[in-house]
Amino acid sequence: MLFALNRYPVNGVDRPEKVVQPPSWLDQLWAWITAHVHLPSVLSLFALKTLLPFIHYYGKKLHRLSDGALDQYIHDQRQQLLKTGVNIINVVRNFALIREVARRELHMPHRDVQLLGGMSLMRGCMTEMQTGEGKTLTATLAAATAAMAGIPVHVVTVNDYLSKRDAELMLPIYDRLGLNVHAVVHDMSSAERRQAYRADITYCTSKELVFDYLRDMKRFENVRSPLQAHAANLQSRLSTRLLLLRGLHFAIVDEADSVLLDEARTPLILSTEDDGNHDLGLPLIHASLEMTEEFKKGEHFDIEKGVLFLTVKGKEVLSDKIAVQRRARQLHLIEKAKLEWLAHQALVAKHQIIKDRHYLVRDGKILIIDEHNGRVLSDRRWAKGLQQLLEVLEGCERTPPNVTIAQITFQRFFRRYHHLSGMTGTAKEVKKELWQTYGRPFLPVPPHQKNRRQKGNIYNFKDNHSRWEWIAQQALEKSSQGRPVLITTVNVNDSEELSALLVDSIPHHDVLNARQDNNEADVIARAGYSGSVTIATSIAGRGTDIKLDDAAKALGGLHIIAAGLHDAGRIDRQIEGRCARQGDPGSIEWAISEEDAILDELQGWHKHVGGLYKRQKKAQRLREKRHAHQRARMLRADWKSSERLGFSGRLE
Known part of the structure; x- marks a missing residue:
């Protein structure tokens, strides 16, 4: 079917989400083949264009209605969606309705390219719309249609500013349609988050959404099925009042390539401060910094493809220094291993983590800068000793190391949505990876006006x-x-x-x-x-x-x-x-x-041969390739992890 959405129980106990099994080698081969040999997107676009006259036909009828008559039509259409679900007829009628509401409330009726974009989202596509084509308004078509059918919707943005802005800008449309909308931002309390996720449509960032999901999963730690969850709830062992999300039903990801790929190179880890059992110890941190003080790039260590490694000489020098420290401090075997690890991390902190590029210092604290959008991640910290090493280097207030409570990758999380779609202005270059990773087809929508x-x-x-x-x-x-x-x-x-x-x-x-x-x-x-x-x-x-x-x-x-x-x-x-x-x-x-730092990606004579722009573009392509390999490795590790966790019976 062109449009078909299933409706699942909407509550914190059942928490419906798609069960995704690790693919077999045949599945992976088929995904690779279909990513390279697929039906031209122009045919899919043609199929959607055939629906535009019908949307305009219904739109003309709605245009003649009074405000009171339109409100009655909104009520009737919502009842129809709740009764019969999402199908091609209801989508056409609802798009015409939302377009008319947008015209009356915002004086911004959806253009044809936005209607095509909305239908593409309803089909679960990764939709490429040129920058400035109005993706915020486009999202209201799919979001409101699903919400009116009783399906909770998450609209995922790249930062808190956009979450709040988009929710406020589109509020008049949702209000007129009888839908409530909220935005989840970083400084919200648990009660405020819970209320926001109870809304018909919730705007939020990917990180806030995933971490709230992990917090819920922690509360479900010993619960394996919806039946056990209901039993635990009846026995007061699981309080649904504390749960945030109501399942993973319908997601529209704005700037999908950034969220689903660029930010997906590292897992998201929910952690808590160490109780002292895993403390790295200030003496060991100082010792690691002292031992690597005289280490020189090219002589004791090198960096290739973003990975720092010791040379043969570097390993020998470090081994000698650790032996001296072990005798002087009477270190046992575990402390020796910690010191060796910290020495490597000390080199990373000094030579790979760059101030005002990867982090900044504010009010005596180390704050990480998000490399994808340039914003401060105020509640994020580096793991594996990096945070503590940087705090000592910068003379900042020292924080205890974190202990992992739960973790998940973006790839695993977003595949769990029953319906996943996305929008971006830059998906063409990564359409194959989006298909192989998330199983979402690519559909480009032509611009409304010629670019000037x-x-x-x-x-x-x-x-x-x-x-x-x-x-x-x-x-x-x-x-x-x-x-x-x-x-x-x-x-x-x-x-x-x-x-x-x-x-x-x-x-x-x-x-x-x-x-x-x-x-x-x-x-x-x-x-x-x-x-x-x-x-x-x-x-x-x-x-x-x-x-x-x-x-x-x-x-x-x-x-x-x-x-x-x-x-x-x-x-x-x-x-x-x-x-x-x-x-x-x-x-x-x-x-x-x-x-420019991008040239660091080039090694040897490649750094000096050719024009500057060609060298920088080559370095950029190499970095893109390296990042793609990192995502592929993490995806393979994720599948293996899923198999192990499935065998052990754990959720994550």
Whole structure:
């Protein structure tokens, strides 16, 4: 069937979710074949386009209804969905209804491309819509249709700002349809989260959603089936009042490639502070830092493909130093192993974890920066001693190590949804991986209007200083012409270094990064004003909608100066997508440097052969390939883990 959704019990005890078994080698082979040989997406798009006239037909009828008559129709349509479920006729009628409600409440009727996107989501596709095509409004079609059929909906976004913003922006539509909507954000209490997940539609980030799921799983630790859960609830051994989620029914993932792939390279671990039994010990931490003080890259250790390893000489020197420490401190075998491990982690902390790129120091605490969206992860900490080593290096307040309570991968979690779909502006490059990992087909939706973006030149610089001087000159020139300017940098340090240089020539400019993110909404609102200058990291990337004032549109729109390439070409495409949205004018140019960190991906003579841009693109492709291999390895390990846990009878 074109559209078919099953409705499952909606409560905290049954907690319906799909049971996913590890695939056999034949399943994996078939997934690989179908990822490379599949029906052209144009045929699927054609099938959906045939439904557009019917949606417009019903829409014309609804357009003539009074407000009172429309409210009665909303009630009748909801009863019809609850009675007969989701089918092609109900989807067509409901899309026409939601479109009419959006027209009356927001003066924003869904365009045809958004209707196609909504139908693609109902089919469970990974939908590619160009940046600026209105994915937030598109999501309301599928979310409201499922919710009106009695199916709880999770709309997953990339950060708290977007969760809250999208829920508030679309609230008038949901209110008129009789649906309640809430957003889950980081600083909510358990009671507030519980209420938010009880809503018909819940907006949340992937991390908040997964960690809340793990907290529930911890409460279900000794419960193996819904029958046991009901028995435990009757015996007061399991209080459903404490549970947060009501199962994994229907998910729409915004920026799906970022959530399902980029963030899926490491498992999500729910942990608690150590009670003292696993303490690493401050003397051992200091000893590991002292032992590696004189270690030099290329002589004692090296880094290849993101992995730090000791050379033969490094192993010999470290072995001698550990032997000295063992005799001096009378270390037993376990402490010796800890010291050896900490020495390796000390090298990682000193040479791979970079301040203002991977973390920042605020109020005497180490705060991790999310590499995908440039935001601070205030409640996250590194494991395996890295956090404690960095705290000693930075002179910060020391925190005890964490002990793992539960963990899960994004791949395993999102495969458990009975219905999973996604939207993004950059899915084409990873459509095969999305199919092989999640079994979701790719469907591109054509843009509503022709793109007016002008792509400028790529400028090469020997060092960062000369690049910053050129960018400052360009920003002054463009802003003097009345155009708003957005300068994007790869990390916090670059944004602040450039800001310091701009103080004299453009004193009134905004900076948006992990350290300066308190007024994000205000900064984004000002970024489209004529003559404004904004410096931002990837915080101003995915999901950021910069509205232009009339003067800015008349003078050529937003001009972006991108300082450096990111880890993935898809992120650079997202940066491009901040300008020339929805038919507006706009332009972008690139400034790259010989000092850009992306070049670290290249080894030996590859670092020096060819033009700078070609070398950086090659390094970017190598990093993308390495990250894809990491995800594939973790997926294989996840399947093996599932087999072991299934054999032992444990949930996770």
